[in-house]
Amino acid sequence: xxxxSSVYEHLNGGFTKVMKQxxxxxFSGATLDVSKWRxxxxxxxxxxxxxxxxxxxxxxxxxxxxKRIDFASANNSTEMIRPFxxxxxxxxxxxxxxxxxxxxxxxxxxxxxxxxGASYVKSLVQGQTNGNSGDNKxxxxxxxxxxIDTDQTGLYDFHNHKLECKTSTTELSIDxxxxxxxxxxxxxxxxxxxxxxxxxxxxxxxxxITYMEVYNT
Amino acid sequence: xxxxxxxxxxxxNKSEDIMGAHIVxxxxxxxxxxxxxxxxxxxxxxxxxxxxxxxxxxxxxxATGTTSGSTAILDMNQTCQFGRTSSxxxxxxxxxxxxGESYSGLSNGTSGxxxxxxxxxxxxxxxxxxxxxLYTYGGGAGTWTSGTISGLTSKHAHxxxxxxxxxxxxxxxxxxxxxxxxxxxxxxxxxxxxxxxSATNKTLNITYCxxxxx
Numbered sequence: 285x286x287x288x289s290s291v292y293e294h295l296n297g298g299f300t301k302v303m304k305q306x307x308x309x310x311f312s313g314a315t316l317d318v319s320k321w322r323x324x325x326x327x328x329x330x331x332x333x334x335x336x337x338x339x340x341x342x343x344x345x346x347x348x349x350x351k352r353i354d355f356a357s358a359n360n361s362t363e364m365i366r367p368f369x370x371x372x373x374x375x376x377x378x379x380x381x382x383x384x385x386x387x388x389x390x391x392x393x394x395x396x397x398x399x400x401g402a403s404y405v406k407s408l409v410q411g412q413t414n415g416n417s418g419d420n421k422x423x424x425x426x427x428x429x430x431x432i433d434t435d436q437t438g439l440y441d442f443h444n445h446k447l448e449c450k451t452s453t454t455e456l457s458i459d460x461x462x463x464x465x466x467x468x469x470x471x472x473x474x475x476x477x478x479x480x481x482x483x484x485x486x487x488x489x490x491x492x493i494t495y496m497e498v499y500n501t
Numbered sequence: 502x503x504x505x506x507x508x509x510x511x512x513x514n515k516s517e518d519i520m521g522a523h524i525v526x527x528x529x530x531x532x533x534x535x536x537x538x539x540x541x542x543x544x545x546x547x548x549x550x551x552x553x554x555x556x557x558x559x560x561x562x563x564a565t566g567t568t569s570g571s572t573a574i575l576d577m578n579q580t581c582q583f584g585r586t587s588s589x590x591x592x593x594x595x596x597x598x599x600x601g602e603s604y605s606g607l608s609n610g611t612s613g614x615x616x617x618x619x620x621x622x623x624x625x626x627x628x629x630x631x632x633x634x635l636y637t638y639g640g641g642a643g644t645w646t647s648g649t650i651s652g653l654t655s656k657h658a659h660x661x662x663x664x665x666x667x668x669x670x671x672x673x674x675x676x677x678x679x680x681x682x683x684x685x686x687x688x689x690x691x692x693x694x695x696x697x698x699s700a701t702n703k704t705l706n707i708t709y710c711x712x713x714x715x
Contacts, residue, residue, distance in 0.1 A: 287512070288512070288513070289513055289588070289713065289715070290513070290588070290590055290711050290713065291509075291512070291513070291525045291711055292590045292658070292709065292711050294512050294513075298674060299590070299658060299660060299671065299673075299674040300658075300673055300674030300675075301658070301673075301674075302592060302656050302657060302658045302673060303592055303658065303708070303709055304558050304708070305527070305528075305529060305557070305558045305559070305560060305708050306527045306529065306708075306709070307527055307529035307530065308527060308529075317530075317534075318531070319530055319531065319532055319533065319534040319535060319536065320529070320530030320531060320534075321530065321531060322531050355530060355531045356531070357531070364555055365529075365530065365531055365532075365553045365554070365555050365559075366555055366556075366557075367529060367553075367554070367555075367556065367557060367558060367559045367560070367708075368557065369557045369558075473555075473556065473557045498529070500557065500558060
């Protein structure tokens, strides 16, 4: 049954193709791999969900701030690593929103550590808030096109989120089914993120991620 | 097929196989994984630097800087877990079509260069051609074997395999050249070295490295 002796050949169907940049994290082990990630945001915690089956990485925000991980140094725009093509890359993340109310969780492809100043595409899970139109929705979010709500159910279950940036559109698939297509892509080369945040009120948002893979197509 | 689809192990091995050392590195993230790779001060000289590159498909970048004679070496600090019959695949690109010198592959020792047991892809247009040559060192001597494939400034997938009686170099799946002399006679680690012979910055970007016992 053995087909190839290397990961490379399995990923590329042989050895004739020159593979592009790829990133993989299974979020297993004792601590977050700080060679891959840096965390940002005031307060909150980022930790491996130890002794929990399929726990992966757990992020708990403070009550008033987003908590996230990405490829940026401290909050400094001059120290970021963005190896992925805004017009040809895929992000796959298996993640779960744990907090029942007033919480948002998302994974994104972004060109900056600073959310408000970034050009990005996000797969976002939004819990119940106070009548926001995105309440209890899985959404494709971007500053490059109008946000799109999907019909995905199972808000507080693990799902496989796939973001694909194509030449001029971004597609969101969940659990293998295309759910939304946005008419735009980020403005610059991008890095991946995973984040949770309170949407309102004084809750601590909580999300788990067990797998992330990003690659240029 | 179902029997083998649940584990990475079964992708590479038959169930009765006992897998040897195997490393996979994508060179992605915030910084070079220093649990695996040595990027300490002794790995660079002059104006050379080593770090992940903030560019599309940048991977890790070894740069000499502009001081002539500067050297950057990326390896595992002599953690040589791969025997003399091992293979390595790496994807890399040089910044320059002339001058500069690089060794990329499996090598023993922490100094880089030609005087250690190794199987490496060698580039130096100063006294070799602009093709990817194969360099092997064993038994106290080394052999440069002329490659047949060029394209230093394009990204290529290289595979080097050291067998009992032959060393092979493949580029993008095509056999580039082979050698049957001075084959490596010691265990090795992945190692990438670039040095400068002029006041022009030379770089080597690597986006993937995989090595394993064969």
